[in-house]
């Protein structure tokens with residue numbers, strides 16, 4: 001993995017429903033950095049992650065990838081980014097393995113059926129790979145979404161909204177190791193969680209949006 005990377009939030013501000021969620025937000029992430037975005041319900045965590053991905057636009061400021069505004073570096077940024085939203089993005093009417101194939105294709109990194117099934121098996125979902133996603137539990141649906149982490153490791157920047165939600169203890173431990181390995185290999189990570197998860201990463205830090213709103 002190429003070592004040089006830079007994601008910058010420059011004086012970012014976000015308004016939602018006529019309310020200012022945060023403003024003047026500045027931070028930089030480089031290879032090996034993990035940023036946990038914390039804060040109360042409604043403080044703007046998911047909104048910030050969507051801004052960082054370019055899925056919505058800030059009311060002020062900009063997001064830069066390798067020094068360029070992500071709006072003018074779409075292709076390069078898209079190739080480096082893996083985003084998992086809070087709602088998992090899994091479709092009920094697809095089989096579990098089909099969801100992995102479709103999500104990977106939409107992200108511009110197609111995988112085969114056998115690769116999708118192997119990733120699901122690695123997450124303990126071998127027997128469920130051929131079931132309709134509708135038939136899976138919430139934790140199993142989350143694991144279907146997380147399968148992409150095992151398939152798209154060339155994506156250097158992972159932005160994950162509530163990746164630990166609904167997971168059992170063993171799967172939380174396994175996901176923690178996957179994230180730590182990504183960071184050790186020179187990736188970067190932005191994530192949210194309401195759970196007390198401790199990443200063993202030398203360059204892990206927290207941005208508390210509840211504190212930002214108070215400023």
Ligand SMILES: Nc1ncnc2c1ncn2[C@@H]1O[C@H](COP(=O)(O)OP(=O)(O)OP(=O)(O)O)[C@@H](O)[C@H]1O
Pocket residue numbers: 016017021039040041042043044045046047048
């Ligand atoms: N499209 C929208 N229109 C109006 N208000 C919105 C919109 N999207 C988000 N909001 C509001 O912005 C605020 C922040 O929402 P957001 O989902 O970013 O919070 P969060 O910190 O991720 O919350 P949670 O911990 O509950 O997941 C909420 O009050 C929400 O109602």
